[in-house]
Amino acid sequence: MSDKQPLLARYPTITRVPYHVGIIMDGNGRWARARGLPRQLGHKAGTENIRPVLRAATEFGIKVLTIYAFSTENWSRPADEVSGLMNLVGEVIKRETNDLHANGVCVRHSGRLEGIAPNLAQQIQNAVSLTSNNQRITLNVAFNYGGRAEIVDAVRHIMADGHPAAAVTEELISQYLYTGGLPDPDLIIRTGGEWRLSNFLIWQAAYAEYYATLTYWPDFDETELAKALEEYSQRERRFGKAPQS
Numbered sequence: 001m002s003d004k005q006p007l008l009a010r011y012p013t014i015t016r017v018p019y020h021v022g023i024i025m026d027g028n029g030r031w032a033r034a035r036g037l038p039r040q041l042g043h044k045a046g047t048e049n050i051r052p053v054l055r056a057a058t059e060f061g062i063k064v065l066t067i068y069a070f071s072t073e074n075w076s077r078p079a080d081e082v083s084g085l086m087n088l089v090g091e092v093i094k095r096e097t098n099d100l101h102a103n104g105v106c107v108r109h110s111g112r113l114e115g116i117a118p119n120l121a122q123q124i125q126n127a128v129s130l131t132s133n134n135q136r137i138t139l140n141v142a143f144n145y146g147g148r149a150e151i152v153d154a155v156r157h158i159m160a161d162g163h164p165a166a167a168v169t170e171e172l173i174s175q176y177l178y179t180g181g182l183p184d185p186d187l188i189i190r191t192g193g194e195w196r197l198s199n200f201l202i203w204q205a206a207y208a209e210y211y212a213t214l215t216y217w218p219d220f221d222e223t224e225l226a227k228a229l230e231e232y233s234q235r236e237r238r239f240g241k242a243p244q245s
């Protein structure tokens with residue numbers, strides 16, 4: 001990652017940078033199909049695009065970037081596709097972890113480790129542990145993640161810890177989510193042209209701004225991120241309150 005002048009100098013219409021951005025990285029398969037390539041090459045192109053987008057997010061001043069890498073529903077895809085995705089994730093962790101650590105990136109995992117191959121689960125835990133004290137930007141990877149499963153797990157842990165019903169508040173539930181300790185997302189970006197959250201951060205994104213683009217994830221770059229931030233700058237966040245006159 002570069003320490004050059006912030007990208008904001010090149011995009012004066014970005015007047016407000018969100019602290020926490022979530023990205024639903026959609027369109028890898030369609031990107032590959034449009035080029036006559038196997039879906040797996042689309043997923044490979046998608047994983048390779050994480051690093052430049054993370055670099056741009058850092059230079060724009062975003063402090064938390066949550067990426068939707070693999071959902072609990074994705075296990076229903078063809079076995080060879082799932083196996084290929086697991087191998088890709090392992091390769092990315094092995095290739096990128098030390099460099100991410102050297103550049104001050106704190107890696108977090110949101111999701112269930114159960115059901116993941118033990119060696120891959122250990123790789124994830126090692127990356128999280130190694131980078132835990134870094135503060136430049138947090139890369140929160142939603143892997144084997146589902147928003148409903150997250151809430152179920154939170155409720156189970158609250159009950160297991162013996163909290164009485166009267167003590168259960170929104171704040172307590174938030175503490176028990178996978179994202180506990182992170183602020184709620186300000187902006188959710190979805191690539192690939194779809195208009196749905198797909199079980200992504202459904203508790204945390206209650207008042208997030210939403211931005212969708214037709215651009216497939218492998219083609220989503222600094223310029224596309226800037227467009228989303230420019231749009232975010234124009235939004236009035238009301239959190240249920242009346243518009244300002």
